[in-house]
Amino acid sequence: PEPVLPVKNSPYNKHLERPNGDTSLLANATFVVLCRNSDLGDVLWSVQQMEDRFNKQFGYPWVFLNDEPFTEGFQERVSALTDATISFGTIPREHWVQPEWIDEDRAQEARRQMGMDRAHFIPYGAIFTASDRYRNMCRFNSGFFFRHDLLKPYKYYWRVEPGVRFFCDLDYDPFTFMEHNNKTYGFNIGIYEYKFTILTLWDTVKEFMRENPELIPEDNMMGFISDDAGETYNLCHFWSNFEIGDMDFWRGDAYTRFFDFLDKKGGFYYERWGDAPVHSIAASIFLRKEQTQFFSDIGYRHEPFQICPQGEDWTKRRCSCDPTVNIDKSMSCIPRWEGL
Numbered sequence: 356p357e358p359v360l361p362v363k364n365s366p367y368n369k370h371l372e373r374p375n376g377d378t379s380l381l382a383n384a385t386f387v388v389l390c391r392n393s394d395l396g397d398v399l400w401s402v403q404q405m406e407d408r409f410n411k412q413f414g415y416p417w418v419f420l421n422d423e424p425f426t427e428g429f430q431e432r433v434s435a436l437t438d439a440t441i442s443f444g445t446i447p448r449e450h451w452v453q454p455e456w457i458d459e460d461r462a463q464e465a466r467r468q469m470g471m472d473r474a475h476f477i478p479y480g481a482i483f484t485a486s487d488r489y490r491n492m493c494r495f496n497s498g499f500f501f502r503h504d505l506l507k508p509y510k511y512y513w514r515v516e517p518g519v520r521f522f523c524d525l526d527y528d529p530f531t532f533m534e535h536n537n538k539t540y541g542f543n544i545g546i547y548e549y550k551f552t553i554l555t556l557w558d559t560v561k562e563f564m565r566e567n568p569e570l571i572p573e574d575n576m577m578g579f580i581s582d583d584a585g586e587t588y589n590l591c592h593f594w595s596n597f598e599i600g601d602m603d604f605w606r607g608d609a610y611t612r613f614f615d616f617l618d619k620k621g622g623f624y625y626e627r628w629g630d631a632p633v634h635s636i637a638a639s640i641f642l643r644k645e646q647t648q649f650f651s652d653i654g655y656r657h658e659p660f661q662i663c664p665q666g667e668d669w670t671k672r673r674c675s676c677d678p679t680v681n682i683d684k685s686m687s688c689i690p691r692w693e694g695l
């Protein structure tokens with residue numbers, strides 16, 4: 356059975372009794388934000404909410420990553436919003452740019468087609484997601500962020516994006532919750548992927564599973580991503596703009612081999628494989644349901660979807676979302692996870 360989420364006076368809140376400045380009861384965890392200098396306004400908005408709703412009581416560090424150096428001005432503004440340790444890193448080039456085994460002509464043609472495919476992409480920003488930068492970003496988030504020097508000291512991370520909303524007070528520590536309950540991956544929204552972005556992803560995953568059966572546990576979460584025992588992908592994925600996870604999972608042997616296998620196939624560039632389906636498929640083939648956590652109490656919005664806690668959860672946590680506005684059940688994959 357799922358453990359009940361902890362509230363005040365729970366073992367996950369022991370840090371509240373700690374003497375000032377003693378961080379020994381915190382988990383080994385950090386926030387991580389990938390962004391550009393031009394995202395400053397949206398970054399400040401996200402950090403301010405996270406600090407006010409949660410982190411000012413806890414003091415977890417922040418790590419900001421960028422493919423270009425952060426400006427002094429960016430660092431000064433963001434630092435002004437938190438008392439916690441904060442660091443700004445540049446991503447090594449070899450973790451970001453298209454690897455040399457990618458055929459640029461073929462990649463360019465794939466971007467061109469996707470940019471033109473208006474029927475499928477206008478609702479979600481056709482031109483932008485067709486870019487090579489977007490593909491670098493997806494590959495970086497899939498296989499590299501947890502290898503950055505600034506993240507190496509940490510085990511748990513909470514991924515935060517510029518311009519998202521955190522609607523509610525958080526009165527417990529989700530990192531120590533993850534630690535004490537042996538959770539590996541936490542999420543709160545799950546949706547369906549655009550098929551045209553991942554045409555050969557599932558065949559590639561099946562090939563990997565055939566070649567590496569010893570890495571795939573029997574009692575995994577295949578039922579979340581496939582309705583026919585692994586024959587086809589149902590396009591479900593956890594929306595990775597929100598993740599609370601254990602980076603040792605991504606750093607481990609199984610995922611490293613999985614990512615390298617996908618990467619060599621080139622689908623990050625020849626199609627538009629996203630970090631959300633890649634992470635979600637990995638979590639589903641390698642993990643048991645008990646190792647994953649649905650953070651239904653963390654009211655959250657990333658355009659164009661949100662989840663808003665209901666009833667007493669809303670009141671107790673002073674949420675600022677309309678509780679009748681929630682991702683439509685027909686668009687959500689979470690019922691599949693709940694039914695596992």
Ligand code: GDP
Nearest residue numbers: 389390391394420421422488489492516517596
């Ligand atoms: P979407 O959520 O799929 O629409 O993609 P986003 O535009 O939100 O990008 C996902 C994350 O990557 C966000 O945290 C962005 O700030 C970040 N990001 C996207 N593209 C770039 C880029 O070219 N450089 C940097 N440094 N960050 C990027």
Ligand code: MN
Nearest residue numbers: 516517596657
């Ligand atoms: Mn986003």
